[in-house]
Amino acid sequence: xxxxxxxxxxxxxxxxxxxxxxxxxxxxxxxxxxxxxxxxxxxxxxxxxxxxxxxxxxxxxxxxxxxxxxxxxxxxxxxxxxxxxxxxxxxxxxxxxxxxxxxxxxxxxxxxxxxxxxxxxxxxxxxxxxxxxxxxxxxxxxxxxxxxxxxxxxxxxxxxxxxxxxxxxxxxxxxxxxxxxxxxxxxxxxxxxxxxxxxxxxxxxxxxxxxxxxxxxxxxxxxxxxxxxxxxxxxxxxxxxxxxxxxxxxxxxxxxxxxxxxxxxxxxxxxxxxxxxxxxxxxxxxxxxxxxxxxxxxxxxxxxxxxxxxxxxxxxxxxxxxxxxxxxxxxxxxxxxxxxxxxxxxxxxxxxxxxxxxxxxxxxxxxxxxxxxxxxxxxxxxxxxxxxxxxxxxxxxxxxxxxxxxxxxxxxxxxxxxxxxxxxxxxxxxxxxxxxxxxxxxx
Ligand SMILES: Cc1cc2nc3c(=O)[nH]c(=O)nc-3n(C[C@H](O)[C@H](O)[C@H](O)COP(=O)(O)OP(=O)(O)OC[C@H]3O[C@@H](n4cnc5c(N)ncnc54)[C@H](O)[C@@H]3O)c2cc1C
Numbered sequence: 001x002x003x004x005x006x007x008x009x010x011x012x013x014x015x016x017x018x019x020x021x022x023x024x025x026x027x028x029x030x031x032x033x034x035x036x037x038x039x040x041x042x043x044x045x046x047x048x049x050x051x052x053x054x055x056x057x058x059x060x061x062x063x064x065x066x067x068x069x070x071x072x073x074x075x076x077x078x079x080x081x082x083x084x085x086x087x088x089x090x091x092x093x094x095x096x097x098x099x100x101x102x103x104x105x106x107x108x109x110x111x112x113x114x115x116x117x118x119x120x121x122x123x124x125x126x127x128x129x130x131x132x133x134x135x136x137x138x139x140x141x142x143x144x145x146x147x148x149x150x151x152x153x154x155x156x157x158x159x160x161x162x163x164x165x166x167x168x169x170x171x172x173x174x175x176x177x178x179x180x181x182x183x184x185x186x187x188x189x190x191x192x193x194x195x196x197x198x199x200x201x202x203x204x205x206x207x208x209x210x211x212x213x214x215x216x217x218x219x220x221x222x223x224x225x226x227x228x229x230x231x232x233x234x235x236x237x238x239x240x241x242x243x244x245x246x247x248x249x250x251x252x253x254x255x256x257x258x259x260x261x262x263x264x265x266x267x268x269x270x271x272x273x274x275x276x277x278x279x280x281x282x283x284x285x286x287x288x289x290x291x292x293x294x295x296x297x298x299x300x301x302x303x304x305x306x307x308x309x310x311x312x313x314x315x316x317x318x319x320x321x322x323x324x325x326x327x328x329x330x331x332x333x334x335x336x337x338x339x340x341x342x343x344x345x346x347x348x349x350x351x352x353x354x355x356x357x358x359x360x361x362x363x364x365x366x367x368x369x370x371x372x373x374x375x376x377x378x379x380x381x382x383x384x385x386x387x388x389x390x391x392x393x394x395x396x397x398x399x400x401x402x403x404x405x406x407x408x409x410x411x412x413x414x415x416x417x418x419x420x421x422x423x424x425x426x427x428x429x430x431x432x433x434x435x436x437x438x439x440x441x442x443x
Pocket of ligand 1: 036037038039040041042063064065066071072073074075076114115116117142143144145169170200201204296298299329330331332339340341342343344373374375
């Protein structure tokens with residue numbers, strides 16, 4: 001399942017159309033709330049709506065073509081060998097990584113394993129891939145963004161080839177391959193590549209670079225390590241970008257800016273980049289690559305879709321452009337924030353507050369502060385926390401203390417966060433930087 005979800009090359013159509021409609025539903029396909037996407041944003045939203053008793057569970061429908069929900073951050077730990085997995089079956093059976101959506105939602109929420117094909121904004125209806133029509137009072141779009149390796153020639157075949165030393169934690173269960181390549185690397189050129197934003201967890205590519213670098217260094221290998229980016233900086237907040245440049249400098253990681261990945265040559269073990277209209281060939285003995293990300297292609301032609309990779313919304317209320325009962329949060333929203341689950345934990349309470357106000361015939365009064373947190377591994381066992389506000393400003397809950405690499409943060413992300421994600425985050429009981437305490441809004 002993750003295969004199709006993470007590998008979608010060119011964002012293929014989903015194949016399944018199973019209906020898991022709740023047997024007890026009395027709504028006859030009319031719901032108070034229809035949520036599109038049972039990812040981090042969709043599950044958190046449905047849980048909090050029920051927890052706050054704004055709607056009954058039977059008044060909510062969740063739409064997702066997949067039956068499985070993933071805790072994606074786990075792949076970073078797998079790829080870096082911090083949670084090594086013997087093989088794909090072992091990873092698929094890991095409850096910290098994936099669970100059946102039906103098992104993690106309220107039993108009375110109606111779950112439709114279908115794609116959304118059309119949205120009828122005028123008559124408040126959506127059409128699903130199985131031709132079913134659902135009416136809504138509020139529609140919440142959380143379809144996320146999906147990886148596409150289409151613009152990196154030969155990438156899929158190279159990642160699938162066990163003899164080609166290239167992999168990506170964003171492709172299928174290739175995180176296992178990355179860890180295997182890391183373990184068998186004997187020295188030479190270690191190449192890490194990021195791509196044009198938006199990127200799901202834009203910090204993940206540099207995390208992999210720092211983790212593997214520490215592993216190679218501790219093993220005493222003789223290697224050159226380079227990090228390639230199509231951008232001029234390493235993070236959208238200038239201060240954090242400088243911090244990351246310093247960390248690279250201290251670790252002898254050469255940063256190559258303005259390099260856009262074009263192609264893999266699996267025969268010569270080379271990655272081909274474009275750099276200011278020049279073509280650059282880089283040899284690799286181990287490489288980690290990053291795809292581009294787009295909305296699922298069902299969303300490409302909607303009037304509110306921008307550049308095929310985001311949904312146009314009001315960045316404070318999350319209302320979709322030109323609508324008054326359709327919202328969008330999470331990775332798909334054109335918010336200028338890091339595409340992270342941590343940002344979603346700040347978005348959901350604002351969305352819930354605004355929907356509650358609308359239900360009570362009041363005007364919406366909550367606005368999103370633009371928070372996102374990117375925990376960056378700087379070694380195998382240390383992390384810095386990059387907290388930002390609308391991507392360009394720093395937002396330091398821990399003052400400068402979080403910019404010093406710390407073991408306690410790594411311990412938290414490695415051992416605590418997977419448990420918190422399943423027990424609290426998707427249950428609407430985790431509020432990111434506020435931990436268990438929901439933000440307070442005026443009465
Ligand atoms: C490797 C990796 C590491 C990460 N590390 C971190 C981290 O350390 N910290 C952090 O905070 N975040 C991290 N993230 C980011 C985090 O996982 C995302 O920000 C989060 O999953 C986004 O949630 P979402 O609900 O917006 O989208 P998703 O979780 O992607 O869910 C979208 C859902 O919508 C469904 N969907 C798509 N199209 C349709 C359609 N047409 N009809 C119906 N449903 C549809 C999809 O099947 C999917 O289930 C990481 C992500 C990755 C990939």
